Amino acid sequence: MLPAIMLGEELFLDMRSIVGPDRYVRGRTDALLVHHAGAGAAIGDDLNFNGTTEDEEEAWIRSINAFGRDVRGWSCVFPYQATAFPSGRVYVVGDCGGARAHIAELNNLYAGIVLPGDWSTELPPDGDITGARRWVAAMRRHHGWDIPVVGHREVALPSEGTACPGEGGMVALALIRNMERPVFDGEGGAPMSLEERIAN
Numbered sequence: 001m002l003p004a005i006m007l008g009e010e011l012f013l014d015m016r017s018i019v020g021p022d023r024y025v026r027g028r029t030d031a032l033l034v035h036h037a038g039a040g041a042a043i044g045d046d047l048n049f050n051g052t053t054e055d056e057e058e059a060w061i062r063s064i065n066a067f068g069r070d071v072r073g074w075s076c077v078f079p080y081q082a083t084a085f086p087s088g089r090v091y092v093v094g095d096c097g098g099a100r101a102h103i104a105e106l107n108n109l110y111a112g113i114v115l116p117g118d119w120s121t122e123l124p125p126d127g128d129i130t131g132a133r134r135w136v137a138a139m140r141r142h143h144g145w146d147i148p149v150v151g152h153r154e155v156a157l158p159s160e161g162t163a164c165p166g167e168g169g170m171v172a173l174a175l176i177r178n179m180e181r182p183v184f185d186g187e188g189g190a191p192m193s194l195e196e197r198i199a200n
Helices: 054-072 126-143 166-177 194-199
Strands: 004-007 010-014 031-036 082-084 090-092 110-115 149-151
Touching: 004 126, 010 126, 031 126, 031 166, 054 082, 054 090, 082 126, 090 126, 110 126, 126 166, 149 166
Parallel strands: 010 090, 031 110, 031 149, 082 110
Antiparallel strands: 004 010, 082 090
16 A cells, blocks of 8 residues: 655645656746646557556556656656546655656646546546646645646647647646536536536
């Protein structure tokens, strides 16, 4: 079982000692970025993470870490500060003030969370959104101000253009930004459809 870490009065699972240190101290946090993992992070033929256990979630993080180390040759091998899974669990992978490798040439300005899967056309699961909301709230409390939340593509340099976090990820981003907006319909906890979420 992984250790826990307290961040902004929230308890998260701590994988920092497993994936390697941050590249350097970030120094400032201009925004919190939301990412999707995309097709490059697929395990086998499954583009979207469908695991339900902590062991499966940890294995996904370890697979991205190994890809960064063994294929890309990165020194900071897991690119994001945190990961939110469909279970609602959030794993802290980098220090609050550390720089990872999730946005080319701008890692000194932003902290990032990834929602495992390719959200180019699909909406991430509710647990991803709920977990990302918890992490955003904790980071805001930790840093002491209402840090903006943006999609990777909204701040990427023109030379490093990206569709991340995908169209579904951008809808999820609107839900993450607006902490008061319902993820569930309030009637027995049934998930809202993509159309209902966009309309709300």
